[in-house]
Amino acid sequence: MKEFGALAIDAATSQGATYADVRVMDIRQRYLSTKNGETAQVRESESLGLGVRVIVDGAWGFASTDDLSRQGILSAALKAIEIAKASALAKKQDVQLAPETKTVDQWEGPCRIDPFSIPVSSCLDLMLKVDAELRKVKNITLAEVAMDFNRIDQLFLSSIGSEIRQIKNQTGTGFVATSFAGKEIQRRSYPNSFGGQYQTKGYELIEELDLLGNAPRIAEEAAALHSCDQCPAGEMDVILGGSQVGLQIHESIGHPIELDRVLGTEANFAGMSFLTLDQLNKLKYASDIVNVVADATPAHGPGLGTFAYDDEGVPAHNTPIIKDGLFTGYLTSRETAAAIGQEHSNGSMRAEGWNRIPLIRMTNVSLLPGEGGLEDLIADTGDAIYMETNRSWSIDDRRYNFQFGTEIGWEIKNGKRTRMLKNPSYGGITTEFWNSCDAICGPEEWTLWGTPNCGKGQPMQTMGTGHGASPSRFRKVQVGVAYSK
Amino acid sequence: MTGITMLKRERAKEIFKKVLKYSTADETEAFITSTSYSLTRFANNCIHQNVAEDGLNLSVRAVVNQRTARASTNKLDEDSIRQVCEAALALARLRPPNPELLPMPGPQMYRAVDRFDTESAELNPQVRAETVRTAIERAEQDGLTAAGVYSNGVHVTGLFNSRGLEGFHEETSSEFSITMLKEGSSGWAKKTSPSCLELEPEVLADLAAQKALENHDQQDIAPGKYTVILEPAAVLDLLGFLFFDFGGLSVHERRSCLTDRVGQKLFGENINVRDDVFHPLQAGAPFDGEGIPRQRVNLVEKGTASNLVYARSTARKVKKTATGHGFPLPNEYGEAPMNIVMDGGKTSVDDMVKSTSRGLLVTRLWYIREVDPYQKILTGMTRDGTFWIEDGEVKHAVRNLRFNQNLFEMLNCVEAMGVPQRTAGEESFEMVVPAMKVSEFNFSSSTRY
Numbered sequence: 001m002k003e004f005g006a007l008a009i010d011a012a013t014s015q016g017a018t019y020a021d022v023r024v025m026d027i028r029q030r031y032l033s034t035k036n037g038e039t040a041q042v043r044e045s046e047s048l049g050l051g052v053r054v055i056v057d058g059a060w061g062f063a064s065t066d067d068l069s070r071q072g073i074l075s076a077a078l079k080a081i082e083i084a085k086a087s088a089l090a091k092k093q094d095v096q097l098a099p100e101t102k103t104v105d106q107w108e109g110p111c112r113i114d115p116f117s118i119p120v121s122s123c124l125d126l127m128l129k130v131d132a133e134l135r136k137v138k139n140i141t142l143a144e145v146a147m148d149f150n151r152i153d154q155l156f157l158s159s160i161g162s163e164i165r166q167i168k169n170q171t172g173t174g175f176v177a178t179s180f181a182g183k184e185i186q187r188r189s190y191p192n193s194f195g196g197q198y199q200t201k202g203y204e205l206i207e208e209l210d211l212l213g214n215a216p217r218i219a220e221e222a223a224a225l226h227s228c229d230q231c232p233a234g235e236m237d238v239i240l241g242g243s244q245v246g247l248q249i250h251e252s253i254g255h256p257i258e259l260d261r262v263l264g265t266e267a268n269f270a271g272m273s274f275l276t277l278d279q280l281n282k283l284k285y286a287s288d289i290v291n292v293v294a295d296a297t298p299a300h301g302p303g304l305g306t307f308a309y310d311d312e313g314v315p316a317h318n319t320p321i322i323k324d325g326l327f328t329g330y331l332t333s334r335e336t337a338a339a340i341g342q343e344h345s346n347g348s349m350r351a352e353g354w355n356r357i358p359l360i361r362m363t364n365v366s367l368l369p370g371e372g373g374l375e376d377l378i379a380d381t382g383d384a385i386y387m388e389t390n391r392s393w394s395i396d397d398r399r400y401n402f403q404f405g406t407e408i409g410w411e412i413k414n415g416k417r418t419r420m421l422k423n424p425s426y427g428g429i430t431t432e433f434w435n436s437c438d439a440i441c442g443p444e445e446w447t448l449w450g451t452p453n454c455g456k457g458q459p460m461q462t463m464g465t466g467h468g469a470s471p472s473r474f475r476k477v478q479v480g481v482a483y484s485k
Numbered sequence: 486m487t488g489i490t491m492l493k494r495e496r497a498k499e500i501f502k503k504v505l506k507y508s509t510a511d512e513t514e515a516f517i518t519s520t521s522y523s524l525t526r527f528a529n530n531c532i533h534q535n536v537a538e539d540g541l542n543l544s545v546r547a548v549v550n551q552r553t554a555r556a557s558t559n560k561l562d563e564d565s566i567r568q569v570c571e572a573a574l575a576l577a578r579l580r581p582p583n584p585e586l587l588p589m590p591g592p593q594m595y596r597a598v599d600r601f602d603t604e605s606a607e608l609n610p611q612v613r614a615e616t617v618r619t620a621i622e623r624a625e626q627d628g629l630t631a632a633g634v635y636s637n638g639v640h641v642t643g644l645f646n647s648r649g650l651e652g653f654h655e656e657t658s659s660e661f662s663i664t665m666l667k668e669g670s671s672g673w674a675k676k677t678s679p680s681c682l683e684l685e686p687e688v689l690a691d692l693a694a695q696k697a698l699e700n701h702d703q704q705d706i707a708p709g710k711y712t713v714i715l716e717p718a719a720v721l722d723l724l725g726f727l728f729f730d731f732g733g734l735s736v737h738e739r740r741s742c743l744t745d746r747v748g749q750k751l752f753g754e755n756i757n758v759r760d761d762v763f764h765p766l767q768a769g770a771p772f773d774g775e776g777i778p779r780q781r782v783n784l785v786e787k788g789t790a791s792n793l794v795y796a797r798s799t800a801r802k803v804k805k806t807a808t809g810h811g812f813p814l815p816n817e818y819g820e821a822p823m824n825i826v827m828d829g830g831k832t833s834v835d836d837m838v839k840s841t842s843r844g845l846l847v848t849r850l851w852y853i854r855e856v857d858p859y860q861k862i863l864t865g866m867t868r869d870g871t872f873w874i875e876d877g878e879v880k881h882a883v884r885n886l887r888f889n890q891n892l893f894e895m896l897n898c899v900e901a902m903g904v905p906q907r908t909a910g911e912e913s914f915e916m917v918v919p920a921m922k923v924s925e926f927n928f929s930s931s932t933r934y
Contacts, residue, residue, distance in 0.1 A: 086610035
């Protein structure tokens with residue numbers, strides 16, 4: 001790897017690049033899925049390649065290749081130079097980068113059990129047992145189970161002399177029980193929807209989640225949703241389950257704090273942000289009990305946003321984003337940090353693969369825990385709706401008007417969980433919603449959720465992000481909005 | 486040819502010969518794909534990202550004793566080809582047998598489609614940068630800020646199997662999209678085509694600029710049901726959420742909104758939709774993920790959901806004929822129509838506005854998600870230009886609105902349609918769709934900028 005990278009750096013700098021960095025990435029994936037008692041997908045892939053990013057004439061160029069012959073690497077470096085020179089035809093000023101020091105280091109993420117060492121047949125056996133449990137319940141018309149194992153081995157080299165090797169294992173798993181009855185499709189997912197739970201760890205995640213033990217409950221809930229009442233509509237208090245709080249953080253805090261969005265460089269696709277620069281350290285983003293950090297350090301936990309260095313060679317940071325309700329920080333890159341006069345990047349640049357440039361991505365954007373368990377919180381709540389597991393999510397291009405739906409809900413009456421409710425949804429305005437938060441459950445309810453499918457950039461990049469969250473209560477929320485007529 | 490490394494048929498065949506040499510499976514299939522793609526991205530009136538990629542991928546599917554699995558690599562040396570063949574076979578052996586697994590198809594005949602444009606393949610970064618600079622100059626004429634992309638690429642797919650099937654498809658792609666911004670207002674335009682000559686970047690820049698200039702002093706309107714005129718991009722992004730439900734397997738598995746509804750009149754009499762890869766405004770290969778020739782399929786005829794599409798395995802399961810819409814095996818999704826063509830009408834957007842006493846003109850939609858899979862209720866926001874119409878004239882811009890709209894109801898309320906055009910949005914794959922005038926469109930809230 002080092003040989004490939006060094007060749008590209010030398011080629012770029014000898015051709016006039018004032019800065020160059022290279023990522024050589026070797027990515028291995030195994031994906032397994034079952035459906036209704038049968039094995040569906042069994043596939044493995046490997047992808048090895050190199051991307052070289054340069055600044056020439058004060059402008060950026062990037063080229064990538066999987067041809068790792070000497071000629072292939074030199075061609076990629078020269079193409080990056082040519083592209084940067086073209087970029088300079090339409091520049092307003094030279095690219096400025098916040099300073100960073102040379103680093104030589106290596107890091108390997110947590111992985112107790114190598115997922116690739118587990119026989120595929122053992123994985124499928126467990127998945128088919130889960131599948132069978134789901135289909136024991138009447139009216140489950142579709143049972144789906146998946147496991148996803150990824151190993152990313154990456155070397156970063158830059159023209160300031162940095163050389164950083166990082167190896168990460170990312171594991172994901174989940175299952176879905178779907179029920180069609182009458183004129184309705186209902187679903188329940190475990191441990192989360194849209195892929196399940198993902199973390200930077202090995203097969204131990206599968207063992208921790210007890211898929212088999214949770215299958216009967218989830219299937220029964222999916223079937224029971226048909227006969228329960230529709231979630232009422234109107235202004236009321238809500239308690240959100242931890243994974244839904246995680247997605248709420250992702251959409252209404254994580255994206256708007258991306259400084260590239262704020263500065264307009266995502267305007268044509270992902271959009272911009274309501275968090276204009278004048279809001280920093282002034283906006284009352286949330287209620288006093290809300291504290292949010294963007295923490296990529298391994299100490300925060302094995303999230304999908306955990307690493308030792310970002311893809312610009314900047315060390316992982318723990319950045320306060322919301323402190324006692326006050327908006328205090330953005331996610332930055334070397335270029336955007338320099339643009340707003342900050343001394344250093346806080347290390348938020350990541351690329352999906354060797355063929356993509358790094359972009360500002362959420363690391364682990366987490367809501368710090370409060371205190372107490374979920375049942376304590378419910379007991380402390382008069383009348384409300386408890387909502388669990390995301391079903392739909394949508395937010396405007398400045399991250400201000402949002403609407404979410406969840407798979408299931410329960411009515412809370414006089415501090416007790418009562419009837420089950422189907423098709424729950426709620427909507428609101430980001431800052432009003434977070435300022436209505438008046439209770440956050442404690443560390444015993446806190447989970448570092450993984451969102452494996454965050455899309456951004458052109459060409460589109462999919463990235464995994466982490467969101468620590470525990471169940472939380474929000475007052476006077478508009479409920480039932482998705483079914484409003 | 487600047488920087489473009491294309492996979493040629495002969496090279497793909499050589500790779501497949503090696504695959505056959507190393508594979509000891511009962512049956513073997515290889516997907517060999519190459520991509521050379523470049524994209525120039527601009528914002529704040531300058532180029533800020535400018536990228537290129539070249540890649541070649543080999544994906545091998547092995548079948549042994551009614552078991553199948555896939556392994557892929559982008560390393561094409563002898564050892565790696567041998568290893569990927571062994572990996573596919575080893576994975577297949579580890580899974581339970583599937584008694585319903587069909588033998589791989591034999592040789593097929595494909596109707597030719599010509600979607601390769603040399604100029605698009607050769608478009609270099611200097612030409613893209615100069616085009617972008619012209620768009621920026623257009624922005625600066627009116628004190629606007631431009632952001633967007635200009636891209637081009639060459640995409641090659643070779644599909645071979647040990648029963649003699651051979652499919653090969655070369656295609657170019659190009660895209661120009663642009664957002665113009667000015668103090669709280671914005672406008673947007675986008676076009677994609679296999680040929681960059683079709684893009685007309687200057688026209689798109691002008692369209693986006695006009696929108697941005699008109700989209701000022703946005704006023705609030707109360708949420709509620711309104712007549713809307715949806716420009717083609719808005720139509721596309723809504724309809725994109727409907728057509729995966731036309732997969733035969735999704736209906737068979739009762740996860741489709743068409744479950745128990747196929748053959749029923751679900752939409753207005755004026756709704757006709759087909760899947761047609763051969764349409765001159767469409768793109769894509771004439772074969773599916775197993776190499777079955779794509780067929781033209783009428784999906785909706787005079788409002789009736791008349792036909793579904795079928796991969797081979799689904800077709801056998803439900804006793805239908807395969808239509809050539811399957812995804813590569815093994816997969817859990819089955820199939821989907823990916824070349825949607827919707828009939829339209831002859832009413833221009835201007836005439837739709839003139840015929841509207843009170844309503845809204847919508848440029849595009851954003852962040853659409855399905856909130857109910859069987860009622861097919863979608864939510865999302867308007868973006869980059871929403872305008873109030875009164876007495877047949879556009880009166881003023883309005884703040885963006887959130888909708889929660891049942892698609893069945895919407896397609897029963899289409900009052901007028903424009904000429905169908907190749908359309909690109911951000912939520913769905915490209916389709917050929919018209920602009921639409923729709924009554925009773927349900928907006929549930931507004932945003933505050």
